Amino acid sequence: MRIGITYNLKSDLPISSSVSVPEDAAEEFDHPETIEAIQEVLSKEGHEVHLLGGDLRVVEKIKEFGIEFVFNIAEGFQGRNREAHIPALLELLGIPYSGSDPLGLALTLDKALAKRIALSLWILTPKFWVLDELRSLCEIPDQFPFFVKPLWEGSSKGIRFSSRVENREQLEKEVKRLFDNYTRVPVLVEEYIPGRELTVAVIGNEPPEIFGIMELEFKNQKNKDFCYSLEVKRSWQDTVAYQFPAAISREAAQILERHALDLFKTFRLRDMARFDFRMNPDGKFYFLEVNPLPGLSPDSGDFVILAKKKGVSYSVLISRIFQTALGRYPSLFQANKQV
Numbered sequence: 001m002r003i004g005i006t007y008n009l010k011s012d013l014p015i016s017s018s019v020s021v022p023e024d025a026a027e028e029f030d031h032p033e034t035i036e037a038i039q040e041v042l043s044k045e046g047h048e049v050h051l052l053g054g055d056l057r058v059v060e061k062i063k064e065f066g067i068e069f070v071f072n073i074a075e076g077f078q079g080r081n082r083e084a085h086i087p088a089l090l091e092l093l094g095i096p097y098s099g100s101d102p103l104g105l106a107l108t109l110d111k112a113l114a115k116r117i118a119l120s121l122w123i124l125t126p127k128f129w130v131l132d133e134l135r136s137l138c139e140i141p142d143q144f145p146f147f148v149k150p151l152w153e154g155s156s157k158g159i160r161f162s163s164r165v166e167n168r169e170q171l172e173k174e175v176k177r178l179f180d181n182y183t184r185v186p187v188l189v190e191e192y193i194p195g196r197e198l199t200v201a202v203i204g205n206e207p208p209e210i211f212g213i214m215e216l217e218f219k220n221q222k223n224k225d226f227c228y229s230l231e232v233k234r235s236w237q238d239t240v241a242y243q244f245p246a247a248i249s250r251e252a253a254q255i256l257e258r259h260a261l262d263l264f265k266t267f268r269l270r271d272m273a274r275f276d277f278r279m280n281p282d283g284k285f286y287f288l289e290v291n292p293l294p295g296l297s298p299d300s301g302d303f304v305i306l307a308k309k310k311g312v313s314y315s316v317l318i319s320r321i322f323q324t325a326l327g328r329y330p331s332l333f334q335a336n337k338q339v
């Protein structure tokens with residue numbers, strides 16, 4: 001089969017001397033090694049694999065190479081629909097692709113909308129306020145600590161150790177920092193949830209299946225609340241201990257699994273997703289956010305780390321995601337089987 005890979009490279013970030021961008025502007029984008037690793041897995045399975053990038057030239061390249069299927073990991077450049085741009089284009093062109101559809105990707109990128117859906121399913125999520133301007137700070141009650149983050153970013157963009165705020169002065173400073181650096185992105189102020197951090201990986205369709213639950217802790221400070229800030233994500237090899245499977249009771253795991261699957265089905269996500277939760281000291285789970293486009297770097301990224309700890313190699317993981325996506329297109333699936 002002729003497969004295209006869509007993606008954004010860190011080096012693709014549009015550079016304009018007139019606009020200053022935050023130092024983590026390219027954080028969600030991929031290194032060439034990730035694209036090459038995915039290309040290698042698919043090529044070894046006998047496919048002809050083309051690298052399409054993640055801008056409008058994708059359309060010409062699809063025609064030029066006669067692309068039949070797209071493996072999509074493009075994060076998009078801007079706005080809360082950015083992850084949906086390439087899938088929407090592919091839908092318009094009628095090209096089958098891996099991963100969730102535009103609505104699923106856009107809806108989940110807006111963390112407040114995703115939280116409202118979670119609440120409708122009776123899944124707890126931190127109390128929250130969305131600020132469109134600094135003036136709205138007066139709406140926030142004196143219930144510290146809070147956690148402050150951009151409403152629609154990922155890969156810990158905008159999240160630092162200072163995101164946890166203990167008083168009004170810190171809150172104002174943090175909200176201002178986000179407005180100054182991430183223009184046109186509203187700010188989400190959340191109740192801070194103390195306790196443990198767990199991530200749940202899901203793979204599959206009809207039915208989606210729990211791939212695993214992993215706990216994240218600080219390597220050398222096990223008693224300290226974990227915080228996956230940018231500082232920590234960038235130094236994960238030295239700072240993070242990944243516990244797989246997470247040491248939680250079977251009963252707790254069942255609750256978490258049910259939450260993840262309910263959310264996956266309600267958002268109508270496809271093929272894979274990773275759900276982030278906090279578990280407070282009373283053992284209650286709070287939904288933080290969902291990543292339908294989890295990072296697939298061969299050596300970092302929680303989904304890949306979880307897979308490796310489970311004994312699933314990178315090539316088996318990529319192949320499984322690909323086969324899962326292909327399974328949604330029965331005619332392609334049959335044709336591929338005959339190859």
Ligand SMILES: Nc1ncnc2c1ncn2[C@@H]1O[C@H](COP(=O)(O)OP(=O)(O)OP(=O)(O)O)[C@@H](O)[C@H]1O
Nearest residue numbers: 126147153154155156157190191192193227228289
């Ligand atoms: N309300 C909260 N209470 C406590 N900690 C929080 C809260 N919200 C976020 N965090 C911490 O900040 C981290 C990053 O937050 P979040 O998952 O929302 O950001 P992200 O950038 O979308 O992450 P990802 O890299 O998974 O896309 C969480 O993993 C958690 O450690």
Ligand SMILES: [Mg+2]
Nearest residue numbers: 155276288289
């Ligand atoms: Mg997260």
